[in-house]
Amino acid sequence: MSLDPARDPLDVDALLDDPKTRIVVCCGSGGVGKTTTAAALGLRAAERGRTVVVLTIDPARRLAQSMGIDSLDNVPRRVKDVHGGGELHAMMLDMKRTFDEIVEAHADKERAGAILSNPFYQSLSAGFAGTQEYMAMEKLGQLRSRDEWDLIVVDTPPSRSALDFLDAPKRLGSFLDGKLIRLLMAPAKMGGRAGMKFLNVGMSMMTGALGKLLGGQLLRDVQTFVAAMDTMFGGFRKRADATYRLLQAPGTAFLVVASPERDALREAAYFVERLAADDMPLAGLVLNRVHGSGAAELSAERALAAAENLEASSAGENLEASGIVDQEGGNVGLGNSSESEAPGSPEASDSPETSGSSPSTEETDSGTGSGSGSDPGAGSGSASVEQLTAGLLRLHAERMRLLARERHTRDRFTALHPEVAVAEVAALPGDVHDLDGLRAIGDQLASTRP
Amino acid sequence: MSRLQVVSGKGGTGKTTVAAALALALATEGKRTLLVEVEGRQGIAQLFETEALPYEERKIAVAPGGGEVYALAIDPELALLDYLQMFYKLGGAGRALKKLGAVDFATTIAPGLRDVLLTGKACEAVRRKDKQGRFAYDCVVMDAPPTGRITRFLNVNDEVAGLARIGPIHNQAQAVMRVLKSPETSVHLVTLLEEMPVQETVDGIAELRAAQLPVGRVIVNMVRPTLLDEAELDLGLGRTPRTAIAKTLAAAGLGGARGAAGRLVDPLLAQAAEYAERHALEGAQRAVLAGHGLPLHELPLLADGLDLAGLYELAAELRTQGIA
Known part of the structure; x- marks a missing residue:
């Protein structure tokens, strides 16, 4: 009914029903309906009998409400009114809370208190552009290790680029473990050792330059923070690496979400290439907001000509x-x-x-x-009636032009990546507000069965 | 007219397009504008169909009447080294810092510091004068981070205040804030007539106002043309029998009323019903936006997608509506 179906349709139900599928990651650029897709997939899987948790990052209020998670508490909550034998749990990521929990879990009380009240930590945990990605990964690792769910569906943060999601955790991990941190620690650790004297001079020059730039107090905050977190550093890198490996493991499936627009599909293509380069398993592309027409046999040109005809006569x-x-x-x-x-x-x-x-x-x-x-x-x-009919025909002509444009954009993607299976979801006039809306999207996701 | 025009919007609303159109519109009639990008996405280059922009101001378009649009993709790392060079003559030490990851640290890890560098560079361009004492640019247009992050991004003072209470970063943040909170700056929000972007716009307006940042205009992008008016919708959706439409379609030469033309009726009416639902929803969202006392502008959806010609079309539209 819509665009002529993509060459290789994505079998969503087979993916969701397969007990070996343990993690589904929905990624893609902002504004393409990632969160809604994740929620719809989670609901469908639950209603097909699986025990599912959906980790959403920044859901629209009404979507969150539709799943009964309108308060931020960072804990999975069971969604009511799910049909069938499965269970659906949903949660919203609170990145600061997640970061705090790591600190609390890995440091004694006094030290944890020192870290949590450090201004540098507070800024890092609330604001750093990569923190959200890192904490999403951290949360995913936690959920996975609790083993209470047999399927985890993850939404990804609204990054400027879809790839940030993969890179930011490593960046934060390597910063926290990195050379600079060791350097900042250096005066405390290395002072007094004769052999290190030369090095030490270089170091204090460096910290001097940093101090000049950042202001001495900030540098001190960073140093205090680093000293307090010392015991945890090895851990950060390791955790980031472990989660990264989890994403490469069998049982993880990536779904790239896009809308049939140039920019969104360009991001999707980057992502597909990146996943392949990193040996991460791509299940397919979900193309949201695709327009269709039940009267596709009537071309835009004929519809317009007929409309003009009617308008002239009336x-x-x-x-x-x-x-x-x-x-x-x-x-x-x-x-x-x-x-x-x-x-x-x-x-x-x-x-x-x-x-x-x-x-x-x-x-x-x-x-x-x-x-x-x-x-x-x-x-x-x-x-x-002439005017009305002419209006209907003009509306149809516009729809057909849109269809052609979307088809062109999609075909450009499938020509470059013919191996990627595609599921299409029709454009809805409004937003999704309830489980029925999510169910309808789930039906559409699954309807492009081969 | 504010000399720093900041354009934000939810992802997918076309804020880069609107920022570029605005830069073009403001350059019309011999003016010179600078379009800056701060997120490293190279969206401007794609829009103007040129190769990736370096960290350097270069001319990318001429505006009607002889104006010029310059573009700059601000790279936070290079901006930091620039800054070090400018204030501390730290040439070699700067390189060493970079090697050690300190630059990485300051630009990607430390929140706020990065934003001070990005906004600082834009403010520098706003204030820069040539030898004759004239402003280097009549106007600077910033393609800024999305609505959800814009207040935090611009409110560098608050961000940095907790971190750097003294020192040059602190002073820089103060200087930047003086420009950003003055009438020299205007923050515009781009949205679509859909629930989520409108909700985000409303939240964004409240946040910006709470931070005392100057909110400028709301620009509704990609507005679909009105193809059926209220009377037609009313008539079409319920009061006109399908047979009458079938016969009219037949009369227009689209086949027999009981054949090909007849088969068109249901799908055409279904499309009209979708249109009506959307139309009503758009009306409601428009009303929500109108309730905030800000100038509201609408830019049309370009039927054939966006290209360079479309960009000039949007720029002309912005001028017609008195934005530039």
């Missing part, structure tokens, strides 16, 4: 010749009566008299009212 001719008015009135008038049941010819020119005098005068009125054509509705406020 604008002028019915005023010029009353005979034509009569005929037009007949066509229109049929609408008000029931003789359409009559097995007459499709032209229907044989039955104007049944529609009688009253509808025909009405029509003439509205014909003159909006007869100037270009501004319909300016007159009496009612439109003729």
Whole structure:
């Protein structure tokens, strides 16, 4: 019904039903419906019998409400009214809370207190652009190790680039373990060792430069923070690496989400290439907001030509010749009566008299009212059937142009990546507000079955 | 007219496009504008169909009437080294810092510091004068981070205050904030007539106002044309029998009323029903936006997708609407 189906449809149900599928990661650029897709997949899997947790990052309020998770508490909560034998749990990531929990779990009380109240830590945990990605990964690792769910569906943070999601955890990990941290620690650790003297001079020059740049107090905060976190550093890198390996493991499936627009599909292509380079298993592409038409056999050009035809006739001719008015009135008038049941010819020119005098005068009125054509509705406020039909045809022409554009964009992607299976979801006029809406999306995701 | 125009918006609303169109519009009639990018996405280069932009101001377009648009992709690392060079003559030490990951640290890890560098560079361009004492650019347009992060991004003072209470970064942040909170700056939000982007815009306006940052205009992007008016929707969705439409379609030459033309009726009416639902939803969202006392502008959805010609079209539209 929509675009001609992509060559290789994605079998969503097979993916969700396979007990070996343990993690599904939904990634893609911002504004393409990642979170909604993740929620719909989670619900569908649960209703097909699995025990699922959906980790959302930054859901729209109403989507969160539809799953009953409108408060931020960083803990999976069971979603009510899920049909079937499975269970659906959902949670929203609170990155600061997650970071705090790591600190609390890995440091004694006093030290944890020192870290949590350090201004540098507070800024890092709340604001660093990579913290959200890191904590999403951290949370994923935690959920996975609790082993309470047999399927975890993960939404990814709204990064400037979809790839940030893969890179940021490593960046934070290597910063926290890195050379610079060791350097900042150096004065405390290495002071006094004769052999290190030369090095030490270099170091203090460096910290001096940093101090100059950042201000001495900030440097001290960083040093205090680093000293307090010392015992945890090895851990950070290791954890980031472990989660990265988890993403490469069998049982993890990536779904790249996009809309049929140039920028979104360009990001999707980057992601597909990156996943391949990193040996991460790509299940397919979910293409959201695809437009279709039930009348695809009528081209935009023909629809427009027909619309112009109708507008021309309703604008002028019915005023010029009353005979034509009569005929037009007949066509229109049929609408008000029931003789359409009559097995007459499709032209229907044989039955104007049944529609009688009253509808025909009405029509003439509205014909003159909006007869100037270009501004319909300016007159009496009612439109003729010609105008209505012309409007429907113009609407259709626009839809067909949009369809062609979307198809072109999609085909460019599939030409470059023919190996990627695709599932399409039709554009909805409004946003999803409830489980029924998510269910409908789930149905669509699964309907492109091979 | 504010000399620093910051353009933000939810992802997918086309803020880069609007920023570029605005830079073009403001350059019309012999003016010179600078379009800056701060997120390293090279969106400007893609839009203007040129190769990736370096960390260097270069001319990328001419505006109608002889104006010029320059573009700059601000790279935080290079901006930091720039800054070190400018204030401390730290040439060699700067390189050493880079080697050690300190630059990485300051630009990607330490929140706020990165933003001070990015906004600082833009503010520098705003204030820069040539030898005759004229401003180097009549206007600077920033393609800024998305609505969800814009307040934190611009409010560098608060971000940095907790971190650097003294020192040059602190002073730099103070100087930047003076520009950002003055009438010299105007923050515009780009949105679509859909629930999520509108909600984010509303939240963004509140956050910006709470931070005392100057909110400028709301620009609704990709507005679909009105193809059916209220009367037609009313008539089409319920009051007109399908047979009448079938016959009209037949009369327009699209096949027999009981054949090819007839089969078109249901799908065409279904499309009209979708349109009506969307239309009503758009009306409601428009009303939500109108409730915030900000100038509201609308840019049309370009039927054939966005290209360079479309960008000039949008720029002309912005001028018609008095934005530039």
